[in-house]
Amino acid sequence: MQSKMEIWYCEGSPAASLAQQLAGQYALRELPKPDSQRPSKVHAEVTSQGESEPNPGLETDGLAALGASHAAHAVCLADLERDDLEALRKLAREQPGVRLVGVVADGQGDNKRHNDGLADPDIFVCVPQDASRALVEKLIAAAFANIELAERERAAREELARTEREMDELNRIGVALSATRDVNALLEMILVKSRAITGADAGSLYLVEETPEGDRQLRFKLTQNDSRQFPFTEFTMPISEGSMAGHVALHGEVIQVGDAYTLLAESAAPEPYQFNPKYDQESGYRTRSMLTLPMKNGKGEVLGVLQLINCKSDPEARLTSLEAVEHEVQAFPERAVRLALSLASQAAVAYENSRLYQDIETLFEGFVQAAVTAIEQRDPTTSGHSQRVSTMTVGLAETVDRVDCGAYARISFSREQMKEIRYAALLHDFGKVGVREEVLTKAKKLYPAQLAMVQTRFDYIRKELEAGYARQKLLSLLEHGHEKALAEIERLDQEYKRRLAEMDDYFQFILQDIARRKYRDPRGVEHNLLTPEEVRFLSIPQGSLDPDERHQIESHVVHSFNFLMQIPWTKEIRGIPMIARAHHEKLDGSGYPYKLKSDEIPLQAKIMTICDMFDALSASDRPYKKAVPVERALDILAMSVRQNELDLALFQLFLDAKIHQLTLTRP
Numbered sequence: 141m142q143s144k145m146e147i148w149y150c151e152g153s154p155a156a157s158l159a160q161q162l163a164g165q166y167a168l169r170e171l172p173k174p175d176s177q178r179p180s181k182v183h184a185e186v187t188s189q190g191e192s193e194p195n196p197g198l199e200t201d202g203l204a205a206l207g208a209s210h211a212a213h214a215v216c217l218a219d220l221e222r223d224d225l226e227a228l229r230k231l232a233r234e235q236p237g238v239r240l241v242g243v244v245a246d247g248q249g250d251n252k253r254h255n256d257g258l259a260d261p262d263i264f265v266c267v268p269q270d271a272s273r274a275l276v277e278k279l280i281a282a283a284f285a286n287i288e289l290a291e292r293e294r295a296a297r298e299e300l301a302r303t304e305r306e307m308d309e310l311n312r313i314g315v316a317l318s319a320t321r322d323v324n325a326l327l328e329m330i331l332v333k334s335r336a337i338t339g340a341d342a343g344s345l346y347l348v349e350e351t352p353e354g355d356r357q358l359r360f361k362l363t364q365n366d367s368r369q370f371p372f373t374e375f376t377m378p379i380s381e382g383s384m385a386g387h388v389a390l391h392g393e394v395i396q397v398g399d400a401y402t403l404l405a406e407s408a409a410p411e412p413y414q415f416n417p418k419y420d421q422e423s424g425y426r427t428r429s430m431l432t433l434p435m436k437n438g439k440g441e442v443l444g445v446l447q448l449i450n451c452k453s454d455p456e457a458r459l460t461s462l463e464a465v466e467h468e469v470q471a472f473p474e475r476a477v478r479l480a481l482s483l484a485s486q487a488a489v490a491y492e493n494s495r496l497y498q499d500i501e502t503l504f505e506g507f508v509q510a511a512v513t514a515i516e517q518r519d520p521t522t523s524g525h526s527q528r529v530s531t532m533t534v535g536l537a538e539t540v541d542r543v544d545c546g547a548y549a550r551i552s553f554s555r556e557q558m559k560e561i562r563y564a565a566l567l568h569d570f571g572k573v574g575v576r577e578e579v580l581t582k583a584k585k586l587y588p589a590q591l592a593m594v595q596t597r598f599d600y601i602r603k604e605l606e607a608g609y610a611r612q613k614l615l616s617l618l619e620h621g622h623e624k625a626l627a628e629i630e631r632l633d634q635e636y637k638r639r640l641a642e643m644d645d646y647f648q649f650i651l652q653d654i655a656r657r658k659y660r661d662p663r664g665v666e667h668n669l670l671t672p673e674e675v676r677f678l679s680i681p682q683g684s685l686d687p688d689e690r691h692q693i694e695s696h697v698v699h700s701f702n703f704l705m706q707i708p709w710t711k712e713i714r715g716i717p718m719i720a721r722a723h724h725e726k727l728d729g730s731g732y733p734y735k736l737k738s739d740e741i742p743l744q745a746k747i748m749t750i751c752d753m754f755d756a757l758s759a760s761d762r763p764y765k766k767a768v769p770v771e772r773a774l775d776i777l778a779m780s781v782r783q784n785e786l787d788l789a790l791f792q793l794f795l796d797a798k799i800h801q802l803t804l805t806r807p
Contacts, residue, residue, distance in 0.1 A: 144167060144213070145166050145167070145213045145214070145215075145284055146166060146167045146168070146169050146213070146214040146215075147159045147162060147166045147167070147168050147169070147214070147215050147216075147217065147280065148168075148169045148170075148171055148214050148215070148216040148217070148238075149168075149169075149170060149171065149216070149217045150170075150171045150172075150218070150219065150228075151170055151171065151172050153217065153218075153219045153243070154219055154243060154245075154269050155217030155218070155219055155243040155269075156170070157269075158217055158243065158267065158269070158271065158276050159217055161273045161276055161277075162273075162276065162277060162280060165277070166215075166280070169214070171216075213237045213238075213284055213287045213288075214235075214237060214238045214239075215238075215239050215241055215264075215280050215283045215284060216228055216231065216232065216238055216239070216240050216241070217241050217243050217267075218240050218241065218242055218243065218263070219243050220242045220243060220244050220266070221244075221245060228240055229260075229262040229263075232262050233262060236287075236290060236291070236294065237287055237291070238287075239264040239283040239284075239286060239287055240262055240263045240264055241263070241264055241265055241266070241267055241279060241280070241283055242260070242263045242265070242266040242267070243266070243267055243268075243269055244266055244267075244268055244269065245268075245269055264282075264283050264286060265279050265282065265283065267279050306337075306479060309337060310337075310479070310482055310483060310486070313333045313337070313483060313486065314486045314490075316329060316333075317329060317330065317333075317486055317487060317490035318490055318493070320490070320494065321494055321497050321498075322494070323491070323494050323495060323498055326490060326491060326494045327345055327347075327361060327362050327491070328362065330345065330435075330446070330483075330487040330490070330491070331343050331344075331345045331362055331364050331446070332364065333483060333487075334446055334448060334480055334483055334484070334487070335364065335448060336455075337476075337479050337480065337483060338431065338448055338451060338472060338476040338479060338480050339451050339452050339453075339455050339476065340431070340448035340449060340450060340451055340452075340472075341365065341366050341367055341449060341450040341451075341452050341457075341459050341469075342363070342364060342365040342366065342367070342368075342425075342427075342448075342449040342450060343363070343364055343365075343446065343447060343448045343449055344360065344362065344363040344364075344385075344446075344447045344449075345361050345362040345363075345444060345445070345446055345447075346358045346359060346360055346361060346385045346389070346444055346445040346447070347359045347361045347443070347444045348379070348389055348442055348443055348444055348445075349376075356379050356389075357376045357377065357378055357379060358376065358377050358378070358379055358385055358386060358389055358445065359374060359375075359376050360374060360375050360376070360377065361374060361444075365425070366458065366459075367425065367458045367459040367460055368423050368424070368425045370422075370423050381412040381413060382412070382413060382414060383413055383414070383416070384397075384413045384415070384430070384432045384447065385432060385445045385447055386413070387412060387413040387432075388432050388433065388434050388442075388445050389434065389442050389444075389445050392434045392436060392440070392442050393434070394431070394432070394433045394434070394477060394481065395413070395430070395431075395432040395433075396430075396431055396432075396471070396472055396477060397415070397429065397430040397431075398428075398429055398471035399428050399429065400415040400417075400427045400428060400429075400430050401415070401417070401427075401428075403415040404417065415427070415430075425459070426459065426462055426465045427449055427450065428449075428450055428465055428469040429449070429450055429451050429469055429470060429471045429472055430447065430448070430449055430450075430472075431447070431448040431449075431451070431472040431476070431477060431480060432445060432446070432447045432448075433445070433446050433448075433477075433480055433481055433484050434446075434484065435484045435485070435487050435488035435491065436484070436485060436488050437488045437489055437492050438489060443488045443491055443492060444487075444488065444491065446480065446484050446487075448472065448480065450465065450469045451469060451470050451471065451472045451473070451476060452468045452469060452470075453468055453469075453470055454468055508563060508566050508567060511566075511567060511570050512526045512527065512566055512567075512570075514570075514573060515569055515570055515572055515573065518572055518573060519572065522759070524759075525569070525755055525756075525759060526565070526566050526567075526568070526569055527566070528755050528759070528803040529565050529568065529748065529751050529752050529755050530562055530565035530566045531802050531803055532751035532754070532755070532799050532800065532802055532803060533561060533562070533564075533565040533744075533747055533748045533751045534558065534561060534562050534565065535797070535799045535802050536747045536750065536751060536790065536793060536794055536797070536799050537553055537558060537561045537744065537747055538553075538558070539793050539794075539796075539797040539799070540553070540743075540747065540790070540793060541553045541558075543793065546789055547789040548743075548789060548790075548793075551743065554712075556712035556713060557712075557713075557744075559712075559713055560712070560713040560715055560716055560719070560744070561719065561744050561747070561748075563713065563716050564715075564716045564719035564720045564744065564745075564748065565748050565751070567700065567704060567716070567720055568700060568719075568720045568723045568748060568752065569696060569700065570699075570700050570703055570704070570720075571695070571696035571697060571698065571699025571700030571701070571702075571703060572696040572699070572700075573699070602640060604660075605636060605639050605640060606636070609632050609633075609635070609636040612632050613628075613629045613632055616628040616629060616632070617629075695733065697720075697721055697723070697724055697732065697733050698721075698733055700720050700721065701717050701720060701721035704716055704717035704720055704721075705717045715742065715744070718742055718745075719742050719744045719745045719748065720745075721734070721745075722734075722736055722740075722741045722742060722745035722749075723745055723748045723749050723752055724749070724752075725740075725741050725745065725749070726749075726780075726784075726785040726786070727741070727746075727784050727785055727786065727787065728783070728784045728785055730785065731785075738787075746786075746787045746790055747790055749786065750777065750786055750787070750790055750791055750794055751794075751799070753776075753777060753780070753786070754773055754774070754777060754794075754800055755803070757772075757773035757776055757777075758770055758773040758800070770800060773800075774795070774800070777791060777794075778791070
């Protein structure tokens with residue numbers, strides 16, 4: 141409430157006599173007649189002591205200026221019979237600290253004027269000219285009480301509106317903090333918003349972290365300053381009582397300092413913490429007011445410390461001198477402390493969530509790498525394939541994202557989509573863990589065990605031939621004379637060599653004959669030299685896989701899809717299974733396993749198919765095939781493009797951007 145209260149009345153108004161009754165309680169002010177055309181003259185302001193002070197006369201439109209320039213609360217006694225009422229009404233409407241009290245003439249005939257005055261929304265109350273001092277005093281006091289009540293209501297409304305604005309701002313900040321997953325960007329935003337909402341010129345942010353030995357320490361993570369720029373380097377410091385940040389981190393309490401340099405004075409009350417002026421001395425900056433507060437999570441644990449410096453009365457001011465600091469800087473008000481604490485709590489939760497999200501990403505990245513390792517351990521000869529395909533696929537996707545002409549000029553991939561492409565490429569062959577290892581690594585038409593069995597069988601047959609001819613030689617020596625026996629032995633040696641060469645030819649896969657040949661085991665039982673299954677495998681016209689084995693190999697795509705569908709992917713990367721399942725599909729529908737055609741294949745899968753085929757052709761030698769030179773591999777891809785198996789525009793981008801060179805250094 142204002143300490144000075146005034147009663148106003150117009151020059152020559154009969155209300156003057158009513159006002160004079162209260163000269164000892166209120167300051168009186170005589171206003172010029174609003175319709176006066178005279179030059180301005182000096183009027184007298186009658187104070188409660190009866191003294192006169194010079195007061196400039198005002199023209200008609202000067203009434204509002206008087207109210208605007210005068211800080212006092214005022215009750216204006218307005219004569220309802222005069223023609224100055226409209227100007228006074230305007231004054232009361234424009235000045236919330238002014239109330240009109242209507243003065244009506246004495247007598248019965250003035251009831252209508254009195255009633256009209258009461259009905260006038262600009263007039264607080266009406267009083268007769270002959271009213272007693274007690275009545276006038278009571279009505280004037282009621283008018284001033286009404287002014288005070290209105291001011292309190294107005295202040296309450298303003299405070300409510302300000303609180304609502306602040307809450308809206310905190311909510312907006314909370315939403316922004318929650319939407320930011322990058323930890324560094326989040327910390328930057330926390331400090332920016334904290335300074336903005338408190339009017340701080342500068343600020344720093346510390347994070348609580350744990351050392352490998354299990355101790356806690358503070359990391360000076362971030363600093364901002366609107367008035368000074370200086371080199372910044374992260375460093376760590378112990379959590380101790382000696383510094384403000386350490387004290388807050390240790391106890392979770394707020395430290396509010398009006399002038400930091402008072403902590404350095406000898407007469408200052410001893411505090412466990414100190415202010416370090418080193419930065420001010422090195423930078424020329426001047427620290428004055430400080431607010432240091434904890435960032436606590438929902439469990440009350442201190443995750444970090446916010447330190448805000450120099451609360452400015454003008455947010456746009458720059459504190460480039462000591463004079464500017466003294467003029468602009470004030471202590472952080474309690475309202476700023478409450479807002480900063482609320483924001484710090486939101487920031488702590490957002491930081492904890494962001495860090496948790498980052499930990500989950502790191503965990504998933506580790507899982508993906510472990511999955512890739514598991515795939516490669518099943519078939520070491522393809523080591524590095526998934527990583528190389530991922531590198532090339534991401535490289536080609538980034539090329540597609542950059543082009544501004546051609547078939548894919550309007551295609552762009554977000555950061556999350558790039559992550560989706562990368563993971564799909566890394567995991568595209570994971571389904572091979574569901575394929576029998578002997579099929580996955582089959583290098584020849586026969587499996588190693590089958591080949592060993594055939595080898596053993598042929599070794600037995602050789603030994604049996606050798607033993608059989610040895611017996612015949614012995615019988616010849618026993619039955620014939622020396623010369624005849626030698627001739628027979630020579631014939632038997634020739635026949636043995638012919639049969640042995642024949643068996644060697646059989647072992648070199650002369651299938652038509654060998655399939656019909658038989659041998660007897662030691663018990664005299666007759667067997668085919670090759671089993672029907674061995675004949676089937678050895679009859680494979682191209683490659684080392686029969687149709688059933690090829691189907692098993694191709695089923696790895698289905699296994700990959702079924703496995704990836706079990707993972708609860710986030711909304712942003714839930715397309716990974718659909719991309720991975722189509723990496724062996726062809727535009728003409730000749731691919732596998734679903735025979736998808738061009739419009740059914742995701743663009744990301746079309747990109748991966750080119751990269752997967754190139755690496756399969758050009759990778760290091762494998763037991764079942766030789767690697768082809770890079771140029772030959774590109775020619776084969778070009779032929780597939782001509783046969784409408786691969787996307788022409790994507791292949792051209794693959795060539796133009798030299799994507800294949802991204803993995804020239806192969807493990």
